[in-house]
Amino acid sequence: MTDNKMIICRCEEVTYGELVETAEKFGCTPRELKLRTRAGMGYCGGRTCRSAVDSIALAATERDISEITLKYQPPIRPVSFGKLGDVTK
Amino acid sequence: MGKVIIIGAGPAGLSAAITIAEKGLDVLVIDEYMVGGGRLLGQLYEEPNGNWWNGIKESKSLVERAKNAGVEIQLHTPVSNIERIDDEWVIYTESEVHYTSHLLLATGAAETPLPIPGWTLPGVMSVGAAQVMTNVQRVKPGNRGVIVGVNVLSSAIAMELKIANIDVACITLPKMNIPTEKSADPMEVMNSLLHVSHMAPSAFVKLGSKLMTNDFMKRMGITFFPKNGVKMWDIPIMLRKAVVEIYGDGKVEGVKIATISPSGEVVAGTEENISADFVCIAGGLYPLAELAAVAGCPFYHIEELGGYVPLHNEQMQTPVEGLYVAGNITGIEGAKVAISQGVTAGLAIANDVLGGGLESNIQQAIADIETTRDNAYIQFHPEVKEGKRKLQQYWEEHQNKSVAITL
Numbered sequence: 001m002t003d004n005k006m007i008i009c010r011c012e013e014v015t016y017g018e019l020v021e022t023a024e025k026f027g028c029t030p031r032e033l034k035l036r037t038r039a040g041m042g043y044c045g046g047r048t049c050r051s052a053v054d055s056i057a058l059a060a061t062e063r064d065i066s067e068i069t070l071k072y073q074p075p076i077r078p079v080s081f082g083k084l085g086d087v088t089k
Numbered sequence: 090m091g092k093v094i095i096i097g098a099g100p101a102g103l104s105a106a107i108t109i110a111e112k113g114l115d116v117l118v119i120d121e122y123m124v125g126g127g128r129l130l131g132q133l134y135e136e137p138n139g140n141w142w143n144g145i146k147e148s149k150s151l152v153e154r155a156k157n158a159g160v161e162i163q164l165h166t167p168v169s170n171i172e173r174i175d176d177e178w179v180i181y182t183e184s185e186v187h188y189t190s191h192l193l194l195a196t197g198a199a200e201t202p203l204p205i206p207g208w209t210l211p212g213v214m215s216v217g218a219a220q221v222m223t224n225v226q227r228v229k230p231g232n233r234g235v236i237v238g239v240n241v242l243s244s245a246i247a248m249e250l251k252i253a254n255i256d257v258a259c260i261t262l263p264k265m266n267i268p269t270e271k272s273a274d275p276m277e278v279m280n281s282l283l284h285v286s287h288m289a290p291s292a293f294v295k296l297g298s299k300l301m302t303n304d305f306m307k308r309m310g311i312t313f314f315p316k317n318g319v320k321m322w323d324i325p326i327m328l329r330k331a332v333v334e335i336y337g338d339g340k341v342e343g344v345k346i347a348t349i350s351p352s353g354e355v356v357a358g359t360e361e362n363i364s365a366d367f368v369c370i371a372g373g374l375y376p377l378a379e380l381a382a383v384a385g386c387p388f389y390h391i392e393e394l395g396g397y398v399p400l401h402n403e404q405m406q407t408p409v410e411g412l413y414v415a416g417n418i419t420g421i422e423g424a425k426v427a428i429s430q431g432v433t434a435g436l437a438i439a440n441d442v443l444g445g446g447l448e449s450n451i452q453q454a455i456a457d458i459e460t461t462r463d464n465a466y467i468q469f470h471p472e473v474k475e476g477k478r479k480l481q482q483y484w485e486e487h488q489n490k491s492v493a494i495t496l
């Protein structure tokens with residue numbers, strides 16, 4: 001198996017080759033690379049591929065040291081739909 | 090008066106909870122795992138003075154002390170979001186919503202994976218997963234493993250697997266690609282190993298660290314590093330070989346390794362297979378700061394601390410009102426440092442709730458963190474102090490900026 005065919009984002013099945021090619025073609029920031037390929041946008045919320053997606057994008061772009069490169073969005077853990085809409089004080 | 094809430098029942102969160110409860114305040118600790126202790130649970134090693142650091146025992150005693158002090162611990166409870174509404178923190182879990190004026194995040198660290206071809210096969214796991222299976226759940230991850238990634242954590246865990254009678258065929262580097270770059274560079278890895286050589290009962294590594302104090306010697310060391318590795322606890326550590334592929338039909342059956350040049354390129358034609366039924370990936374640790382991020386805390390990327398860390402001062406207080414941090418969320422270090430940070434955060438919180446009086450205790454606690462750090466057996470980054478200095482500087486810049494804005 002070559003590196004290019006290797007899956008990086010398991011949820012969205014995005015390969016290393018696809019990520020590297022996209023990053024090179026568009027000079028992507030990590031966020032842009034995520035939006036273009038959907039890597040890190042699956043149900044695990046990027047828990048496994050986050051650092052790989054980050055490093056592939058950062059091979060060509062500068063890191064912003066004062067901002068997390070791939071933003072965290074709530075809920076940061078899986079929550080059932082019923083519970084999500086059911087919050088009262 | 091409401092209760093103080095702590096997210097994370099690791100050494101940092103538990104020691105903060107004990108400190109706060111001992112000042113007579115109510116404390117609730119929330120953790121998603123089924124046992125208290127956090128990553129401390131998996132730790133097992135012999136310290137230079139001959140004492141064994143047994144994480145399960147240490148965890149039990151922290152949990153016990155917390156309970157005796159009146160701390161409420163809620164396990165099996167992931168926190169999915171936090172937000173500040175009016176003058177309170179709102180903490181969302183699957184079944185309940187909690188409110189507090191003082192919130193401590195002690196969520197610890199996460200592992201960085203190293204993608205190598207075949208890493209999605211069943212039987213491939215992070216080295217931390219192998220540690221938890223072996224030491225906490227007491228289940229063998231397999232009969233014969235290969236560890237990919239040579240660092241403090243993987244060598245410590247290799248020894249733990251060995252103690253559990255699990256065969257580790259070798260610890261070796263990953264094949265170089267963009268995400269694995271640093272872990273795959275023999276020279277870089279050699280550098281980071283030299284500062285942990287006191288952990289290695291191997292004449293070579295010990296001798297090596299004395300000899301290899303200059304770059305020339307290091308390069309020589311890598312160039313002539315034995316291809317079949319140097320043994321540590323009888324496990325070959327191979328800095329001149331890399332796993333180019335993990336293979337198997339539906340599950341791990343082995344790895345293909347190849348010789349690499351001193352700068353990490355694969356030497357064609359040197360591939361060979363090593364059979365194994367599990368593979369551990371060890372790419373290092375980074376602070377798990379998700380909750381601080383959704384809370385809107387400012388962050389800085391500090392290599393020496395392992396990645397993005399929430400901005401905070403010496404008292405473990407963030408610029409966000411009522412939000413504190415302690416433990417590995419503030420930078421990757423050993424459990425004893427996490428404990429001292431927890432005590433400091435606990436005192437800072439208690440001081441704020443009680444309206445002062447603990448200032449000298451806080452100063453003492455801050456000094457204790459320093460001492461613990463200086464005496465730490467495990468150090469994940471040799472320049473951690475430099476990282477802390479950078480953070481302090483960012484904090485001061487941030488304070489000056491906020492003052493300028495209010496003026």
Ligand SMILES: Cc1cc2nc3c(=O)[nH]c(=O)nc-3n(C[C@H](O)[C@H](O)[C@H](O)COP(=O)(O)OP(=O)(O)OC[C@H]3O[C@@H](n4cnc5c(N)ncnc54)[C@H](O)[C@@H]3O)c2cc1C
Nearest residue numbers: 097099100101120121127128168196197217416417423424
């Ligand atoms: C796999 C691994 C192995 C390690 N091995 C060693 C070792 O051998 N020696 C050593 O000195 N250090 C080791 N460390 C470093 C370790 O992080 C520190 O020693 C110490 O455990 C840090 O303490 P802590 O309290 O900051 O975090 P942790 O001990 O990690 O505790 C954090 C707790 O927060 C909980 N948590 C996180 N997010 C949430 C959430 N959203 N909701 C609810 N609960 C949450 C977790 O379940 C966990 O129990 C290891 C770290 C890791 C990740």
